[in-house]
Amino acid sequence: MAAGRRSARNKGPRAVYNEDPFVSAGISDESSSERPEKSSKKKARKWEDHGSDEEFVAGPEPDVVDDEGENEDEGDEDIEEEDDMDEEDDDAMDVDEIASTPKSKSKSKRAPASKLRKQTTAQKAQTAQESIAPLTSSGAESHHRGMLDSRDQVSKFMHYTLTYGSDDRDLGLTIHMRGRWRWGRDATYPTRLSLEQTHGESDSPCGPTLGVTPEDVEKERKEGWAWYYDEEIGEKFRKRQRVDKKLKEAEARRKYLPQPKKNTHTVLLGPANDQQAFELGYHEAMDVSQAWEEQQSEGSDQAKTKLHQGWLINIGQKIQCMAWAPNQDDLPQYLALAVPVTEDQTKKYMNPEGEPLSSFIPSPPYPAAIQLWEFMGKKAGYQTNTIDMDVEPHLRLVLCTEWGHLRQMAWCPMGRERRGQVDNDLIDIGLLAGVWGDGKVRVLDIKLQKGSKKLQIVRVTSPAFEAIMPSTICTTVAWLSPSDIAVGCANGFVALWSILPSSSPDPYLYHPIHTSYVLNITSGYPTYPHLVSTISVDGETRMWSIIDPIGENTNTVRVRLSSSQLSYSPVLQAFCSSDENEYGRLMPIRRFFATNASGRLNSTVSALAPCSFWHPSLLFGGTGGEVMATNPMRRIMYGKEPQWQQMWFIHHWVPGPDDNSPGVSRFHEGFRAENPGVVKSGEGRPMGLSLTTIHDEDTHVTALGWNPNRSCAGWGSAALGCGLLRVEDLTV
Template sequence: MQRRSTARTTERRRYTVDAFAGVPELAHVVSEDDEEDAPIHRHEDSAASEGSDESEDLAGLDDFDDESRVQPQTPHPKTKRASRPKSTLTRVNAGKDTAEVAAAKRVWARDLTLPSRHEDADGYGGFHHSFIDNNDAQHDEARRAWERYADSGCAKVFEDYQALNVLGSKQSAEHIVESQACDFVMGPAAEQKLFHLHTQQSLSLERPWSRTGVPHAETNNDSTSDERSGFMVNLGGRVQCLEWVSAQRGSSQYLTALVAPIIGHEVADPDAGDNSSNIQIWCLEADVQGRVDNTMPPRLAVVLRYPWAGVRMMQWCSTHRRPSEIDIPNLLAIIAEDGVLRVCGVPLDLIVDDTEYKLLEKSLELRVANCLCTCIAWLSPTRITAGYSDGRVRIWDLSQVQTGEMTPIKTIRAHNSYITSIVAKSSDVLTQMVVVALSGKITHISYAETATRTTGTVSQINHMTMPILIYHEFLQRVISYDDDGAVYTYTLPGSGRPKIVAKANGLITSMASSPCHPCILIGTADGKVISANPLQADVRSKQGTWQQKWFTHEWRAASHNDVRNNTNSACTENPSGKALSRILEGYKAECVDSVAPTPFRMVEGKTAITALAWNPNIHVGGWAAAGMGGGLVRIEDIAV
């Protein structure tokens, strides 16, 4: 086989057509091109002469001559690709919030399960507001919100649409809930004592743990122990909701409880009588250290009755305000069983020493035809958002009610099913809402005046529980749970994987977060109340996350032979014929086991923890309240 030689002996054949052939003006150019393309035949003599000429030309060059040096090519600087201008939604949703979250993690890195009362020498612990804005910025934003409330005429709206009357002594007697006594044992595990509470009676938490405890309730308390600061209160009915009143900077703190009648063993007929549910406002006093004053028992300040169906949910407007700037009542949003959203103003600055019974005959009603309101969240003193049974979220503006427009200013399609919970975070630029439906799907909504964006996330498993959402101010995330008792955190834009921060061995029935510290409370159907710090899931991700039981509640029914004898008689030593509750406490912290199986137990309905609430006022931020299905409420300062 003969190899092809690289040396050409003939002219390269042309395969292209000269477009300028035949043009006289370009004839000389074509001849010069032919000369350049002509083949070159090198001989030895010519090669030698060319070599000598080349050596003569290079003889005059110097290696150190800068002009003769080959200049290196400088690389082109790397430039970033031009980015598209970001909209307001993108800047707020996908903006950097690591600085605020990192500040919260740095402050509360040592709080494993319970909040710390005071800040130590290194700057750890204590109660703080959000690190996103300082206190002055929060007060300025709140001041502008309340100024819009006053300028828009919302106060005139409540004067026209609301009728809140004080009942007399004879009329108030008709609205008093039938007394439901509670018997319970409480104290050290080996030395528990039996106590008996009538309706609207309280018991100091010091009594069960004192060595000289008396097995009955007394309003006055001479004990000076400061180990436990709080009370046990019997509300006389099932506690459906608990809410602390915000913006209370004095020693008096107000706890609002939604109480429903307890259904007994007999078959209940919904049409047999009227609904005796009510809203109770209790007043508690704080000492100079910010703890619950055990020397002053809780006092029932206001009992709010209403002529319509029973109330399912309520929420106070928690916007920061200064009472000295604008004299306005506290705004309370109510959802009744008829599916109508009602807003009323409740004045708390004129509360007297005796209990006042008030009848809310008429209030501002926000109705939607053929639809039930299921959940609410305040955006500002003039705006409120609500979720409905048709899967839509509606935003109401109270200032437009004065003009006669009773329609929402915005309707957003969020789900195809029943919305169970909604949380919202509003500012002057953007409103962010997170809603969860009965199917367990969580949706994030970003709403501005010019655009609206809806983002869905992965659905969680909720077949046996009603999914609830709470917003964690310091983590910038929302918290929810599934049927296995696992508590997850979700980012607001819906990106990223959910992270487990706690695990409850049972069905979760209630949750609560605080604006003063990062700890949350979790209540279960089997009577456990668990405290955890979700920030620890990021700070100590490799060491594990910790949680701790605050207390557990167990309830057993009376024997069938003596069910009708469960009266308010004196408590005996052997109350076998009466319903009895047992409260256990003093649990150690435990590490969260996210892969452990969840055992399910059949328990009585009155055992469940039905409501939880943290006090939002910063000087008493460690106060927590837990409501039980049997009518008991535990109020305690659990900060360490």
């Protein structure tokens, strides 16, 4: 369909910004033998009225035949029809003018002006699309999608549709979580009442299973792990991992575990006006509630309760990373953490003539160890457990390696049906993936000795899976399925591997996503397992599909100072991260390009707990030592709702009187929820400038974690730069 034309009525001279040298020389693209008089007339008309379509010349088009089967000339007849159009038609045809494809020598069919006046806006837009279609490139297809802004005055249903999608599984999950976590009691921490809540018959079948049909969840728990219990594939996978159990404990502690300068760490705990000093030894645990008096509710006959019940452990050195083991349905819970050895222990591995240390090259084979700590729980409700303060946590397993420092670790979070022990003498804990300093990604099969509480120390000589890409190193890892992992690289590429035994070590996908070092990677499991989000040193945060990484690729607002925090919350259906300042941010799947602020700290965000599958609360940690919890669900669903946050604690560290002292740590406990302001307070802002405070490295919060098991979903853990580890049941 040919597009309508603007009126040819002369409205005065218009500026000419570009001239065709061929036209100025008297050379036209029309044939000299074909109606020369009309050609010269049209040429003169073109320079007189630049509002005509003749300006936009896109080349010849095939002739269009009218209804009577005869070709009509374009020229004087068209000009006479255009003269009949009034000013209203002139303004209404702007869209058609921009999108139309004029013809210099072709012939087209034109509709009368009376019909053009009756065109609706939708018809004109359709005309514009049809007229611009011939200009589409014949190469790779490109497409775009526009969406309404959910911040406009739209209905709640439209807001939910734009934010979460129109699929019944998405809306069912949204309504299910809204009915469970919208209450004021869950504004910051998850409450035990909400965690204990059972599902009624009116709930969506996909709500409790996070948007996935219950049949698919059960199928993954059984068939997804069939390869591990297979007599051939599983046995070959387990035999690849070789450990040396003859390692002596004295040698392991001297070589693979950090040697602190001083065995005791001074800790100040208790009320702000009456704090007590405690001496905490190396690998020693203490009950935080010792510094607080027992209290009893007014008018209650119940026994006195202790405040801030939790464990504080002195690990002795900065905790690099940590993660709770999933699929633990019993009372014991396991926390894995990695602590680099001291500089004195790594001196002999340094090559003075070698290249300087860099994150883009493999590091020397430093000795390192993965520590597995056991915490005991006890029943607190029908479905929830709390921490058993009568059983002191202890170190159960030390995995010694010589692959450099462990930079990141990730347990396989997929549900797993236990089919009995492969080895009756061992307890399966799970599959642990990690990235080591030598640039390789490895997967370890973690097991514990059954019926023994003694410390186990083993040296891993060969992992169950190992891979690296040439000319680069691996930087971050995430699980996609029980048998697939996604790995980010220092060159901006992302590789997908299957950990099943294979003769080919190559990944089945290796694609450039960023232009530089990939800091973190996570998947949209279980709601959108095919979607992956990555964050890089270049400041870009991208979401892309493993089905089509090129076509299905988008990014959100770029930050100037890149952040390494990234996690996916299936309860919120959003990726969680932080900006270059003090704010956390949420990026919903359907509106990844638009970020929502979520909480504010008084210092730069340095840690984010992996999002829980059982509640929407987020844990953020800052360089100033503060740990904050918030529930952003009400804020996402209702834009005008205030957002509340609550401090777990604030940690301060100061150096000791001598170099051999580990320093002194002080804890201030949070006690009430607050509504953070959008603008930072005026404190520390002379002359209206925003300043960033640089804190001591030992004050920083280096790692956070939520327990991924439903019975202990309210357990939180925080690791500090001074080597202290705090674990507490945060359920209200």
